[in-house]
Amino acid sequence: MAMKILLLGKNGQLGWELQRALAPLGEIVAPGRDEGGDLEHIGDLTDMAYACEAQVIVNAAAYTAVDRAEEPGEQERCMDVNAGAPAALAMVARETGALLVHYSSDYVFDGSGETPWSEEAAPGAESVYGESKAAGDFSIETTGCAHLILRTSWVYGARGGNFARTMLRLAQEREALKVVADQIGAPTGADLLADVTAHMIRHTLVNPNLTGLYHVAAAGETSWHGYAQHVIEAARARGVPLRLPPDGLQAITTAEYPTPAVRPLNSRLSTEKLRRSFGLHLPHWTVGVNRLLDEILPR
Numbered sequence: 050m051a052m053k054i055l056l057l058g059k060n061g062q063l064g065w066e067l068q069r070a071l072a073p074l075g076e077i078v079a080p081g082r083d084e085g086g087d088l089e090h091i092g093d094l095t096d097m098a099y100a101c102e103a104q105v106i107v108n109a110a111a112y113t114a115v116d117r118a119e120e121p122g123e124q125e126r127c128m129d130v131n132a133g134a135p136a137a138l139a140m141v142a143r144e145t146g147a148l149l150v151h152y153s154s155d156y157v158f159d160g161s162g163e164t165p166w167s168e169e170a171a172p173g174a175e176s177v178y179g180e181s182k183a184a185g186d187f188s189i190e191t192t193g194c195a196h197l198i199l200r201t202s203w204v205y206g207a208r209g210g211n212f213a214r215t216m217l218r219l220a221q222e223r224e225a226l227k228v229v230a231d232q233i234g235a236p237t238g239a240d241l242l243a244d245v246t247a248h249m250i251r252h253t254l255v256n257p258n259l260t261g262l263y264h265v266a267a268a269g270e271t272s273w274h275g276y277a278q279h280v281i282e283a284a285r286a287r288g289v290p291l292r293l294p295p296d297g298l299q300a301i302t303t304a305e306y307p308t309p310a311v312r313p314l315n316s317r318l319s320t321e322k323l324r325r326s327f328g329l330h331l332p333h334w335t336v337g338v339n340r341l342l343d344e345i346l347p348r
Contacts, residue, residue, distance in 0.1 A: 051075040051076045052074060052075030052076070052104045052105065052254075053075060053076050053078060053101065053102065053103040053104055053105075054071055054074060054075050054076065054077050054078065054103055054104070054105045054106075054107060055078050055079075055097075055098060055101045055103035055105070055106045055107065055147075056068065056071065056077050056078065056079040056107045056109065057079075057080070057094075057106070057107065057108045057109060057110040057138075058108065058109035058110030058111065059079040059080075059081065059109070060081065061109060061110070061111070061113075062204065062205070062206030062208055062209055062211075062239040063109045063152065063204060063206070063239045063242060063243060064079075064109040064110070065206065065208050065239070066206065066239045066240045066242070066243035066244075067107060067109055067243045067246065069243065070240075070243035070244050070246060070247040071107065071243070071246070071247055071250075073247070074105075074247060074250060074251060075104075075105075078101050078103065080097065091129065091133055091134055091137045094134060094137060094138070095137045095138070095140070095141050098138060098141040098145075099141060099145065102145070103147055104147055104148065104254075105147060105148045105149075105150065105250055105254075106138055106141070106142055106147050106148070106149045106150065107150040107246070107250075108134070108135060108138055108149065108150065108151045108152070109152060110130065110134070111130060111131055111152065111182075112126060112127045112130040112131050112178070112181065113178075114127075114178075115156070115176065115178045115308075115310045115312075116308055116309040116310045117309075118176070118177040118178045118181070118310065119176065119177055119309040119310050120309075123177075124177050127177055127178060127181045128177075128180075128181045128184065130181075131178070131181035131182050131184070131185050132181050132182075132184035132185045132188060134185075135149075135151050135185040135186075135188055135189050136185070136188035136189070136192070138151075138189075139188060139189040139192040139194045139196065140192055140194075142192075142194035142195065142196065143192050143193055143194035146195070147194075147195070148195045148196065148197065148250065148253060148254065148260070149189060149194055149195065149196040149197070150196070150197045150198075150199070150246060150249075150250060151185065151186075151189055151196065151197070151198050151199070152198075152199050152200075152201060152242075153182050153183075153185065153186050153198050153199065153200035153201070153262075154178070154179065154182045154200065154201065154202070155200070155201070155202035155203075155234060155266075155313060155316040155318060156174060156176060156178055156179035156182055156312075156313060157172040157173075157174050157179050157182050157183040157186065157200070158170065158172060158173055158174070158179075158313055158315070158316075159173035159174070159175055159313065160175070160232075160311075160312070160313025160314040160315045160316065161173075161314070161315060162315055163233075163315055163317070164315075164317070165317035165318055165319035166264070166315070166317065166318055166319060167264070167319045167321075167322070168200070168261075168262045168263065168264055168319075168322055172186075175311040175313070176310040176311050176312075177310070178310060179313075186198055186200075186262065190262070195253075195257060195260050196260055196261070197246075197249055197250070197253060197259075197260060197261070197263065198261070198262040198263070199242065199245070199246065199249070199263055199264075199265045200262065200263070200264050200265065200318065201237050201242055201264070201265050201266050201318070202234045202235060202237060202266045202316045202318055203234045203235060203236045203237055203266075203276075203316065204237050204238075204239055204242060205236055205237070205238060205239065205338075205341065206238065206239035206240070207240070207341050207344050207345070208239075211341070212236070212273070212276065212277075212280075213276075213280045213338065213341055213342065213345065214345060216228075216276075216277045216280045216281060217280060217281070217284055217289070217345070217346075219293075220281050220284065220291045220292065220293040220297075220298075221289075221290065221291055221292055221293075222292060223292060223293055223297070224292055224293060224294065224297055225293070225297050225299065226277070226293055226297055226298050226299065227299045227300075227301045227305075227306070228273050228274040228277045228298065228299070228300065228301065229272065229273045229274060229300075229301055229302065229303055229305075229306050229312075230272045230273070230274035230275070230300035230301065230302070231272065231302050231303055231314055232272060232273055232303060232312055232313070232314050232316065233270050233271070233272055233314065233315060233316060233317060234266070234270065234271070234316030234317060234318075235266045235267045235268065235269055235270050235271070235316075235317070235318070235334045236267060236271070236276055236334045236337065236338055237265070237266045237267045237334070237337070238267070238337035238338075238340070238341065240337070241267060241331070241332070241337055242265060245265050245323075245329060245331075248327065248329065249263070249327060252327060259326055259327070263320075263322055263323045263326070264318040264319055264320050264322065264323060265318075265320065265323055265331070266318045266320060266331070267331055267332060267333065267334035267336075267337055268320075268331050268332060268333045268334065269333040269334045269335065270317055270334075271334060272300075274298070274300045274301075276338070277298060278298055279335065279338060280338065280342065281293065281298060283339070283342050283346065284342075284346055287346050287347060287348070288347075289346060289347065
């Protein structure tokens with residue numbers, strides 16, 4: 050009998066890629082928004098998880114409206130989706146013996162310093178979103194269920210909107226563009242994250258000692274300004290008509306672009322534990338972005 054995998058959040062960028070990457074592992078049960086997939090009701094969610102009798106529960110559903118989460122009316126919803134739901138799923142996993150896979154964020158850290166964050170670093174979130182993700186991680190770890198928490202950064206996907214598409218559109222509309230240059234991280238493709246997830250699940254089911262928290266992010270680092278520059282230069286090299294002149298992309302600081310939620314300046318994540326435990330080599334961030342550009346730019 051094929052292994053059964055419950056996938057939550059199938060409509061997101063990561064969920065879309067997970068449907069592909071997890072398919073060879075077994076039967077995927079992926080409820081839609083009208084079936085509890087958006088985590089509106091935690092009680093219904095846990096009932097569904099129990100009824101599914103899945104060997105693996107993959108929670109790719111999340112509240113990701115970082116700035117909106119700072120609004121008084123949204124804080125509770127953010128906490129419910131990012132902390133309450135994972136806690137409930139962890140209880141199901143503990144009672145049923147399922148492996149719970151969950152995704153965390155670089156926002157759990159305060160963004161200080163320049164050293165890549167390790168899994169042992171203490172969280173110090175400075176936003177509601179970051180606090181909610183940290184709370185979700187903690188709730189899973191403290192239940193004692195078998196789990197894989199994949200903490201990542203700057204996730205993008207070819208499906209739907211993304212930073213690269215936004216930069217290309219703005220470069221075609223404007224003669225000057227300002228992008229933050231003091232936030233450092235690694236753009237990580239949803240396809241890469243999904244493929245790594247499948248690999249980790251397969252090996253962890255064979256060796257339960259591999260459970261735990263792991264940082265998963267593409268190799269290398271850049272700023273949002275560097276990311277934008279890479280995208281725009283690629284478009285210019287392919288002859289895409291741009292209104293933005295070669296010197297039109299300006300670097301600014303985070304302080305010059307205030308937002309409701311505090312963004313971490315240092316989003317570097319150490320992936321040494323992942324490489325050591327699973328023997329994975331994660332490609333440089335430009336590899337995934339170039340692949341994305343191959344899909345969205347004319348040849």
